[in-house]
Amino acid sequence: MARYDRAITVFSPDGHLFQVEYALEAVRKGNAAVGVRGTDIVVLGVEKKSTAKLQDSRSVRKIVNLDDHIALACAGLKADARVLINRARIECQSHRLTVEDPVTVEYITRYIAGLQQKYTQSGGVRPFGLSTLIVGFDPYSGVPSLYQTDPSGTFSAWKANATGRNSNSIREFLEKNYKETSGRETIKLAIRALLEVVESGGKNIEVAVMTKENGLRQLDEAEIDAIAAEIEAEKEAAEAAKKAPPKET
Amino acid sequence: MKLDTSGLESAAPVWGAPSELVGGFSAAPSFELPNTTDFDVFQKEAVKMVKPAKGTTTLAFIFKEGVMVAADSRASMGGYISSQSVKKIIEINPYMLGTMAGGAADCQFWHRNLGIKCRLHELANKRRISVTGASKLLANILYSYRGMGLSVGTMIAGWDETGPGLYYVDSEGGRLKGMRFSVGSGSPYAYGVLDNGYRYDMSIEEAAELARRAIYHATFRDGASGGVASVYYVGPNGWKKLSGDDVGELHYKYYPVIPSTVEQEMVEVAGA
Numbered sequence: 001m002a003r004y005d006r007a008i009t010v011f012s013p014d015g016h017l018f019q020v021e022y023a024l025e026a027v028r029k030g031n032a033a034v035g036v037r038g039t040d041i042v043v044l045g046v047e048k049k050s051t052a053k054l055q056d057s058r059s060v061r062k063i064v065n066l067d068d069h070i071a072l073a074c075a076g077l078k079a080d081a082r083v084l085i086n087r088a089r090i091e092c093q094s095h096r097l098t099v100e101d102p103v104t105v106e107y108i109t110r111y112i113a114g115l116q117q118k119y120t121q122s123g124g125v126r127p128f129g130l131s132t133l134i135v136g137f138d139p140y141s142g143v144p145s146l147y148q149t150d151p152s153g154t155f156s157a158w159k160a161n162a163t164g165r166n167s168n169s170i171r172e173f174l175e176k177n178y179k180e181t182s183g184r185e186t187i188k189l190a191i192r193a194l195l196e197v198v199e200s201g202g203k204n205i206e207v208a209v210m211t212k213e214n215g216l217r218q219l220d221e222a223e224i225d226a227i228a229a230e231i232e233a234e235k236e237a238a239e240a241a242k243k244a245p246p247k248e249t
Numbered sequence: 250m251k252l253d254t255s256g257l258e259s260a261a262p263v264w265g266a267p268s269e270l271v272g273g274f275s276a277a278p279s280f281e282l283p284n285t286t287d288f289d290v291f292q293k294e295a296v297k298m299v300k301p302a303k304g305t306t307t308l309a310f311i312f313k314e315g316v317m318v319a320a321d322s323r324a325s326m327g328g329y330i331s332s333q334s335v336k337k338i339i340e341i342n343p344y345m346l347g348t349m350a351g352g353a354a355d356c357q358f359w360h361r362n363l364g365i366k367c368r369l370h371e372l373a374n375k376r377r378i379s380v381t382g383a384s385k386l387l388a389n390i391l392y393s394y395r396g397m398g399l400s401v402g403t404m405i406a407g408w409d410e411t412g413p414g415l416y417y418v419d420s421e422g423g424r425l426k427g428m429r430f431s432v433g434s435g436s437p438y439a440y441g442v443l444d445n446g447y448r449y450d451m452s453i454e455e456a457a458e459l460a461r462r463a464i465y466h467a468t469f470r471d472g473a474s475g476g477v478a479s480v481y482y483v484g485p486n487g488w489k490k491l492s493g494d495d496v497g498e499l500h501y502k503y504y505p506v507i508p509s510t511v512e513q514e515m516v517e518v519a520g521a
Contacts, residue, residue: 020340033337098382099378099381099382099385099386100379100381100382100385101379101381101382104374106374106375107374110373140410192361249284
């Protein structure tokens with residue numbers, strides 16, 4: 001097996017591209033990220049490691065704009081993310097220049113995935129070690145979308161998804177609890193999902209919402225704490241209801 | 250980090266293109282320069298000599314119901330009429346038309362190339378390309394060949410999600426959005442009739458008649474325009490050819506000959 005690690009252009013005898021799989025491992029070690037699509041809103045949430053006291057937290061934004069109507073969150077190697085995001089931002093503007101139209105979410109996802117794939121089929125380079133969650137609104141129809149890409153270069157659309165650390169548990173939670181929501185309900189669902197694997201508190205998660213009218217908005221700590229408190233209260237009420245014996249038969 | 254400008258890359262062929270991954274600027278297209286003392290003057294004279302005068306009349310305008318496109322069908326080489334039946338309205342795809350003025354080969358080839366690009370865009374993005382986008386693609390290509398002798402003066406007319414669209418694109422790299430255009434040597438005459446008779450809220454028949462008359466008047470005065478006046482209409486369901494009338498016959502339709510009494514008749518002189 002060791003022989004097939006060297007150059008990623010080589011398949012292993014059982015059909016694996018090991019470098020790509022190792023890249024996926026790097027993603028699995030990255031911070032948890034979750035994305036949820038509502039009817040009129042899309043929400044991205046990312047686990048935030050506690051910032052060092054002397055660090056300026058504003059310089060480590062994990063959820064970024066690709067254009068006025070598209071945002072991205074990722075899990076994995078942050079340096080790779082920076083390079084990929086820069087290329088994607090240039091492509092968004094280049095598209096506006098050549099066809100006088102903003103990109104669709106699908107187009108830019110296809111571009112990013114294509115870029116990730118290119119680096120799995122060339123000599124002397126390694127794949128990008130990150131999976132991305134891309135959200136946005138279609139510039140004409142106003143339909144919200146959520147897409148995910150991974151180091152192999154595959155992409156697909158999702159109603160809700162998670163990537164990074166413990167993404168399987170988050171995804172299980174979303175599968176059990178997803179329903180079509182809008183506005184604040186969608187934000188609550190995203191935060192609930194993220195709180196399954198992250199210690200509660202506004203300090204440890206970063207949440208951003210995007211609406212058609214107002215673009216991307218980062219939620220501040222106070223807002224996140226308020227919603228987290230609401231979620232806690234709802235959970236306790238549900239527990240209490242379960243424990244109390246049913247009065248009517 | 251090198252700027253990724255692949256969206257702005259020249260469409261002209263390049264020898265030894267750099268590796269895709271490293272993605273840098275592609276070398277500007279070039280060819281060998283002749284030995285002259287003053288190249289700029291030489292270039293201007295060469296262009297003047299080679300540049301075919303855009304001997305044609307084409308016009309297009311947007312009105313309430315959509316876009317009306319019309320053209321003549323004469324091809325001339327100097328004073329010689331090489332054809333009276335040239336198709337100057339090119340069907341790029343079922344909902345977009347292009348007009349031909351300038352070099353016939355240039356127009357035909359690049360319109361066909363544009364049709365290919367539009368179709369590829371549809372397949373990749375699962376939606377039709379807008380008229381804005383299509384005209385921009387053509388303008389970018391023509392700009393990259395600027396100064397190399399292409400002669401194209403075209404109008405892209407179509408109907409997309411935002412409604413009717415009309416753009417003028419030429420081989421200098423210019424691109425203009427507008428409601429009314431006429432291109433070619435007969436365009437001043439066509440503009441006279443078109444601008445005089447234009448109203449936004451015309452019916453399709455009225456607009457077609459205006460377009461037909463404008464082409465006819467241009468062919469009457471301009472020697473390089475003639476043949477058949479074709480009129481096309483672009484609506485929400487795509488384009489449709491409305492008419493193709495010989496301008497000679499149109500002349501007698503607009504100005505019928507009224508037989509009148511003869512003042513003097515010539516008679517055979519009895520053999521002297």
